[in-house]
Amino acid sequence: MRRHISHRRTAVGLVMLAATLVAACGGPGSDSAQSTDAATALTEKPTCGKEPVTLSAYFETGFPITKALADEFTRQFPNVTWDIREDQFAVITQNAPRVLADDPPDLMRLPQVSELVKDNLLKNLDGYAGVFGWDKWPASQLEQLRMKPGGGPRGDGSLFAMGLNFSVTGVFYNKTLAEQIGMTAPPATLAEFDALLVKAKQANITPIAQFNGGATGGFAFPLQNLMAAYGEPGPINDWIFQKPDATIDTASNQKAAQHLQDWIKAGYFDQDANAMDYAKMMGKFTAGDGLFMFNGDWESGNLDKQMPGKVGFFPFPSEKGGTVAAMSAPLTFGIAAGAKHADCAAFFLDWVATNADARTIGVEVGGSHPMGPADAPMPEVEQGTVTAETLAAGAKISQDNGAMDFIANATGAIYAKSWTPQLQKLFAGEQTPDGLLKAVQSDYESQVGS
């Protein structure tokens, strides 16, 4: 008897517990759907003041530029000290909304900003942009970080984040192997690039070292470069920015995906690309195994150190030559909506782009082009280094107005859940170029719609 009663009691207790919880809480989360965050116009430039300030910061592990900038800032402004927390980018991506909501940092490395803006977690920087004159910089630098308050397509509207510098992507090449196959200058057209691939294959050199394993399909790099080779960057950006009715399934992108499949079929990639992660690709390339690698200038400092004088870089050529386009994105940092020292953080962001020492750190430690006005002084870089070549490529892309965001940034989930599995299928021969674009477009529509 007793046992039966106690069983029943437990059951009743559980049901009551469940009922109270459900009744007490209703739906989880906040109710405010409307943005209240409009930037107030400022009349004078904010500073860090004279009183001691501790800026709380959330940085990405493995990027020494942030620490170097923070140290230099404290050297110049001794009243500012730092409380820095670091994590891998994947961890930051997953935690960003919760951290910004629960423990808002003054300065934080950010993933794609759409969803954070939708939840009103980021400070609107329009006021700072006006008073510091950020809105007079080349518009393409900050375009990716603009959005209508409360959500909507990216690309214009209020500024919700800033860059510490902006990176460019393109093709790294091994100069020793290039010499072996008689490559004397970077290819000027897609056909020239293809010819080099053929020569490398004939010489028993892996033509392209590219990762495509795990949850990040690295074939998105060559695919987007091919898209820009066959088409204009504008429509690709519209798609990434979630402009209404944008589609990735266009005629020129079809050609690009087809071209990528031709490369796969010709055996230009490693046989185990689908099991290769980013670190393994870098290992292969630095070990001299692979002529080309599609990657970004965040590696140029590293490559200058590991293979000094042995590596070159060029922006991927377009189909007929001439203007180039490439993925180029700011190293994005934002200020939490609830940040305690927002003014000081904004002053830091402006300092990074305008102070000569900070710009030098941005180039020498970060390996990428600093933010700021087009005529701002550029730090000296040793000629013949990869860093010099990536900086030149960045300038060329800027001049050709060819900056694109990365197709993997269109939504928070599009990379891991659509591009990666689809590109892995394409490599394994389980997906057609046409099917790939249609599948990604359909995922995109369901993600943007929700």
Next chain:
Amino acid sequence: MATLVADRAEARPRVAKPTRRGRRRGQSWVAWLFAAPAIAAYTLFVLVPMVRTVQYSFYEWDGIGPSPWVGFDNYVRVFTDPELSGTIVNAFQLIVFFSGIPVLLGLAIAATIRRIATSRLAVVARTVLFVPQVIPLVAAGIAWSWLLSSDGLVNQLLSAIGLGGVTRAWLGDFATALPAVGVIGAWVLLGLCTLLLLSGMSKIDPALYEAARLDGAGSMREFFSITVPGLRQEIGVCVTVTVIAALASFDIIYIATQGGPGNTTMVPGLEIYYQAFVERQVGVASALAVVLVVLVLVCVLPIQRLTRESS
């Protein structure tokens, strides 16, 4: 055991005097007081999250913003979206590797070790087989992803014995990724099963084996007529533990393939994580979690019942 205790509890009040009953009530109050910290912790860290998960599964929520009530929509998605339901199919395929291989192979190995129980080799074999259980799963996942890579040890061995034609990136190939992950799981769980079964064998009365041998039974006959029936309970435990490990697998796959290539190794545990932290679909993630719990119970309870009846 349970029934014995219950009977005694039922019988005692009949002989007890009213005064003692009063004291008993006081004692039980004190007993609850002692249990209170544990109950509070259990409620806070187990019951509340469980109830919350069920609650979240009825909302569409990104983890921060507003959350409209969607009823059973998330559950409908779990069963109709091939990407989500496919993960459940993958989990069931993993049962073959996580449960089938360790239990069957474990039985054979345990029987062999028992025969050589006195020799030093048995001690060595036991230790070697149990080592994978001690190694953190993350380390095992990393080590195996090296072994199984295109220039890893597995392929080197295959090439060395003239099987260069079948070498491939085992974890990157659509056809072999899931079995390859299964092999890692089997390797991890084999030691546990072997040890459990071995300890079970030591409980079997040696007289039974002697009697069987006198009746002229061979070693195979001994195995199937004495060892296996005598181990029913241990086999039950092994199957239960390994089936749960297969259905709720996460770490090995997260390290080895992250669900790729092309979702071929995506399992519910990993999909829940992606849904909640990458896609920010807390509702769908919770619904899939609830379905996973129910699935584990549906698979494990019959196994429990079977082994209990036989005991």
